[in-house]
Amino acid sequence: MNDGIVVNVCMGTGGIAAGGDMVMQEFIKEFETAGVKNATVKEKCRLHKVGCRGFCARDVLVDITVDGQVSTYQYIQPEMVKRLVQEHVLGAKPITEWLVGDDYHVFHDNQTKRVLADLGKIDPESIEEYLGVDGYKAAEKTLTTMKPEEVIQVVKDSGLRGRGGGGFPTGVKWSFCAANKADQRYIICNADEGDPGAFMDRSVVEGNPHAVIEGMIIGAYAIGASVGYVYIRAEYPLAVDRLRLALKHAEERGFLGKKLFGTDFSLKIKVKLGAGAFVCGEETALIASIEGERGMPRAKPPFPANKGLWGKPTIINNVETFANIPQIMNKGAAWYASIGSEKSKGTKVIALTGKIKNTGLIEIPMGMPLKDIIFKVGGGIEGNKLFKAVQTGGPSGGCIPQQFIDLPVDYEGLASVGSMMGSGGMVVLDETDCMVNISKFFLQFTQSESCGKCVPCRIGTKRLLEILTRITEGEGKEGDIELLQQLAEDVRDSSLCGLGMSAPNPVISTIKYFRHEYEAHIKHKKCPAKVCNKLLTFFIREDMCVGCGMCAKACSVNAISGEKKQPHKINNSMCIQCGSCFDACKFSAVLKE
Template sequence: MYMMEKVRIIVGLGSCGIAAGGKKVYERFKQEIDSRGLDVILEETGCRGMCYHEVLVDVVSPYGRGPYGHVTPEMVKEIVDTHVLDGYVVPEFLVPLEDRMSLYKQQRIVLRNCGEISPESIDEYISNNGYQALEKALKQMSPEEVIDEITRSGLRGRGGAGFPTGVKWGFASKSLGNEKYFICNADEGDPGAFMDRSILESDPHSVIEGMLIGSYAIGANHGYIYVRAEYPLAIQRLKIAIQQAKDRGFIGEHITGSDFGFELEIKEGAGAFVCGEETALISSIEGNRGMPRLRPPFPAICGLYGKPTNINNVETLANIPWIIMEGAKAYASFGTEKSKGTKVFALAGKIRRGGLVEVAMGMSLRDVIFDVGDGIAGGHEFKAVQLGGPSGGCIPASLLDTPVDYESINQTGAIMGSGGMVVMDETICMVDIARFFLNFTQNESCGKCTFCRIGTRRMLEILERIVAGNGDQNDIELLEELAQSIGKTSLCGLGQTAPNPVLTTLKYFRDEYESHIRDRRCLAKACKELISFAIIDEQCKGCGLCIKVCPAEAVTGEKKKLHVIDADKCVRCGQCVAKCKLGAIARVDRY
């Protein structure tokens, strides 16, 4: 007898899905199913990467499959009525075809399970070949063979620096000592990057499996996952995953009957960006202030509690099971000569399809942004893309054909970084962006190195006076001098790369600095001190919306008559511009 498969309703409940109201949608489905006594399966999954369509609901039935986007509780009844009961998809709620097709432009290795399986079910992970790579490594491969496989795959550290993972493991494996540690760095701190959060929330077992394989390879029996405290959902799902892995014998003694044993703990970070640097991270796990120390000795020789320690980033580790299963050759078939495999990017800012994408290395920035990401939102123009967060830089339109690989991105002055890609349009001021990042690094400098501690503060002060229209002629030169000194005299990556946002914007958008200083003009009309707002007479119909929204009572005028803005009262918040439907309020130069 033909058994009809049950209908499955899968609600995306990563942080983005929850933020968009996913839990309410899930609850409404539950109510509908319970009250009607329906025999369907309701599940949750993690992030599918299409954050711009959250809340996403996938209904899988024998009649058809519909990923529905922007689902609200009000839409639930119709989806149940039409799709679940009558067997027709609801076309007007579906994610548009071209957005679904954009998934095919990606190459999903790291994100292979994200949005496909329930992150809280080890069974679903196992049924998608989970923990098979671990079994293969333990039963068929020696630790040296594992290291060799990873080395040949060409995998490089995805945390930002791009050091070859296999070589790193080789160092730790050769290091003497019977006690070694394996740490997963999940202290994703770059503003604008959220790949690691999504991986941990959507597929925590792949990271745990990667750690287990790595620990077997280097001979570590104790591991830590150092997670940002700002990621409560990731921590919660990791805890569940670790417990499940323990119950199934993947963590503990004699894993899958071998001699290999491993214990794993979560360490919650306490909020310090510098702890993403490996020696600072180690110091933080030890319970101290998270300050970096001089290397060498490298952690592979002398790390946590003075023992040999290997540290890898979340995305790096999520690659490992796939490489062990499919082989180094398959992995190396993606990418460029020096940058193999794929890279996950977090697309954000002024882009239409904001979310997570995974593409083969070597794709051009243009293709990532305009093809996979579908270009700029709101009819604006592309101005720059920021890569690498506070350590990276802004890449202008003229360099959009740069392929995404470590070396090519470095040549632009930015860095690959962990994968944050913030897209900016013509309304964004590049001097302000430089100020924004300097403010960040200045706050996060641990204070150990003088040039980083004081130099970043001086740079910030200069940038603050430039955006306020009080810049001095020599300021650009002074910025360049400080940038050089800070880069040269800082101990860790934070200080060495802190000037990058300033250096790249100076390189590609120098005219913006100059016009701020020389003419007291912000070309993007973004810097508050340098602009004012004016009503365009021909456009204003006197509707009064701007009067209502103005917090400073700066707009006056009678109904249906031309309104006027009092520049002295105006606090330049821009709310009137956002509110005006007629485009009747313009940002104009103040000086």
């Protein structure tokens, strides 16, 4: 692959959103134009689309490799393509001012890429390219030379744990399923990524769908499943298209279907689209959804490994878990377990977002300290503000405060401070974030996504949200913190599924670490982070106000008055603290206290 010239255009959802499609079209056009004049372009130049490499903020990212020398460009737009072709592709002279900077390399160099290794390198729509990186070798080796129980043993030995959130040892789960006597077993890939801000699974399916399929083939063989499903949300159209294409290609090559690799083992994988319910990420709700029922969780036990889809033993693993499997089979359990921490082996893909410089998709070895993720990979806090906390594990994870900045990020580490790994979401918060408000934000999400089946989740989260809302609106009462704590614990302890059990986590952890913020809201009617508008007084600094009148226009209750070109004033008796004036002012003249 490293002979000649290779142009990679990032065509993940992020890349396409930034214009990747048009950039691609421009390259094709420019190559054709150039090709007419220059034979070497036709022969030597390969243009292809690749999946997301994680740094979507810099899209469209384009790699141009000339004789093994890779140059990565950022923020490429269609109109820039002509010059890239002329100067770099044809002229072999990189355009230095468009290249990525050091931060791009810092971002990548501090990661350990296994699952994401081929993302951004291979064309996800080409099975040949996957085969070119030893694709389907692991499946072939497994099916033709190993017994199912040996496969399970290797996965057990690797220490791989479920990447969907629970962190249950994958090999052990497989062995439970395999131990059941059954005429039919199922394997399901959970690609119903529902956490706001999370896009790990989407990126992997978009960028390397064959790795997931290969992982499923190996898993299906290990547990004896002849039918598999990929449950993927319909809001991921690109991932769905690429997955379907990959399944079609795999079937054409005989990697799926009857008698795989000349063995007696057969596997059919179907795609099932989810309708975007967060709770369908819960495995029993997911099963209900595949069965055609409303996605509502069922009580465990019995666990799906014993009684799952249509009552048959079923294994559900998420995308990332399956994507790890081929590498484990290719390189061995010891190789896999060589990185990571004591109880959490391998790497973890994380969606890093929030008030951080380098937002994007990253992969780190298990056990990497929090501070390395935030300050090395993430490049630190945006706008040089103070780091306050990080919410891990999605909306039902917990908030980890500054004091635990050295915490190793693995299953045990996160759990020890009341948070969780979840599927790998990480939202970084800074000093301008109000923890009560953050807690409310996450509760809003979990409450509206509760399926409504069990009482503590359906009503309990609603009441938690109501109490949080009244606190942020200055209506907090003495005893509200204790009430929140009690109710949060009760909801956690008595809910039916993971959604309800973990929904109170943000409340519990923010009260634990930021109780003073709650007290400020309730006792002093103040929001220390100046976020909760109802607790703020808005006023206009006369020396900053130019009298443009934008604030007065934005005010829906006519509380702002002033002559044109003269400093304006807010009548606080009329003000409803909506914050519109603050957002409307272009001169930072509106202040809140």
